[in-house]
Amino acid sequence: MEGRWIEVADRVLVRRHTELDLSVGLVLGDGGCLVVDTRGDERQGAELLAEVRRITPDPWAVVITHSHFDHGFGTRPFLDCPVWAHENCRTDLAENGAAAREVWARWYRERGEPGIADDIAGTEIVLPDRLVTDRAELSVGGRAVVLSHFGPGHSGNDLVVHVPDAGVTFAGDLVENGAPPDYEDARPLDWPAALEGLLGLIGSAGGTVVPGHGDPVGREFVMTQHAEITAVAALCREVTAGRMNAESALRLSPYPPETTRTALRRAADGPFPR
Template sequence: MSESGLTQLGDGVWAFLRPSGGWGEANTGLVVAKGTASLVVDTVWDVAWAKRVAEVQQPLVADAPITEAVNTHSDGDHWWGNDTLPAGTRITTSAAALDGMHEDLPPAALTAMASAGELIGWMPGPVGAAGSYMARVRAGARFPRRTPRFPDHTFDETHRLTIGDRTVDLERLGPCHTAGDLVAHVPDAGVVFAGDMLFIGTTPILWHGPLENWIAALDRLLAWDADVYVPGHGPLCGADGIRELRTYWMWLSEAARARYDRGIAARQAARELARSTEFERWNHWSSPERMVLSLSTLFDQWHGNPPGPPTVLRRARAFADAEALLREGVF
C-alpha cells in the first residue's frame, strides 16, 4: 500500500502516513469515538509537520475532543510534537520509554549537532563523516526550540485505555528498537499501531536490543492477526510485511555473526553483506546503510556488553561508518 497523508483504516480509525519512511518521517494515528473523545498515537518532531497533522485531524475531532495520546517510544520523531496536543490531553507511554525521553538529547541539542554537522561534514575522516550523517538524520526538519511536554502517565507491561465506548490495548514489547517500545491495538477495528516495531520498505535500526526480543515482538504482532498494521516508518502492511522484516533480522543476525566470529569489524561486515546476493532481497529498502547502525549494536553485545541505549561514542562511530559506506558507493 502506498497511501500518503490522512488515511482511514476503519470506523473512526485514521493514520497520517508518510510512506517513504525516511529519517524522522514517522506515521501517526487517530482513534475517534464519535461524539465523545479521541486518542492520538504519536506526534512528529518537525514543527511544521506536527502542526499540519494537528490541523488535518481537527475536523475529525470537532465533536470528539482529543483527551488521550500515546507515545510509542522515546525517539524524538515520535513525541517531539506533543505540544500540538490540546493542553488537557493525558499522554501515556511505558515507564521505560519515559526514562529514555529524559535521558536522550533534547531537541535544542540535536539541532546544534546537526547544524555543526553541516559545517564539518566536508572534513575527511570519521569526525566529518559522523557530522555529515547527523545532518542526514535531521533531513531538513525543524525541531522545536524547547523540550516538549513529556507523557504524564506510564505503565509497565500492559494497559487498557477507554476512549468513549472503545478500548485501546497498550502492550510494551521492548526493549527492542529502544528500551520501552510499545504498541497500540484497536481490537474493534482490527488495527495495530506498531510504532518502530515495524519498519516497512525502509531499513530498521536496532539501537537497544536484544534482537531476540524484537523477533519475539514480531511474533506477538502476528498472533493478533490484525487487518492492518501501521508501522512507525513506511506504508501500511499486513502479516506478510511483518514476516519479511522478521526474515531480514534473522538473515542479518546469522550472516553478521559469522563475520564477527572471524574477527571482521562492523563496517567491513556491512560492506560484505551489502555486496552479497542474499542482500538483493532488501537492497531496495530506503536508507540501506542503516544496516551498519544495527551491526554496531549486535557487535557491541557479542563483545559481552549488556543491551542498552547507545553511548554517544558508539552512535557517533556508527554514523561515521554509515556515511563512509555511502561515500564509497557501497549503498
C-alpha cells in the first residue's frame, strides 16, 4: 500500500503519498474523526479509507481543502458523511469537475499510466454538502476544528483546517513544500493576503503547518513562501501595468520561469470572481 502515516501532534496524523507528493490528514477525537482531503480518484479514496479504518472505527466527516482533483475526487467511498468545503469549491466542481476529470485522465494516459487514467475517468465527482463562506467551527469527537477561508490564492476556494489544541494547520495548496507554488488556477494578486490570514491564524507560536504537497513545515517556512509569493504579485502588477516587461519579471522572480509565466498570465486574466 503506497503511503505512510506521520503523527504530527496528539491524535493528528498526516498521510504522505509518493504520487504527486500529496499530504492528506486525519484528526482523531473521542468517538469521531475528520479526514482532510481524499486523494485523486475513487480507487485512491478507497485505499485511504482502508488506512483510516486501520487506525479508528469511529464515524468520520470529510473536509476538502479546494476543488482540484488530487484533493477531493476520492470522496465517494467515504459516503454517507458530511463533506465540508468552501462554497466556491462546490460551484467549481459542479461547473468544471467533469472537464477537469477528462483533462487529468488524458494527462495520465499521455504519461503512460493508463491505470490511473482509467481510475480518474471512472470516478464519480462528489459535491460537498456542508458549505463554508468565511469560517466554521466543527466538533470532531468533542475536539474543536476551525475551517477558514482567507480569500482566493492557490484557487478561488482555498479552505484552511486548524486544530487549535494541537497547534496544527492543514493549509491545502496555499503552501507548497518541495516544488514551486502552482499558479495554474491561482489568483496571484490575492495569494499574499490569503497567506497573511494563515499566518495570523497560526500566530507567533507557529506550530505545524501541513502543505497540500510535501512534508509538514513551520511558521518560518510559511513566512518565506509568503515573501516569495508577495514578490511575484508585485512583478505581476508591474507587468500588467506596463511598467516592466515579462523578461525582466522572469529574471527577478524567486521562482522558475515557467512558474512565473503562469503567474503573469493568470494576473493578466483577472479580475476574478470571488
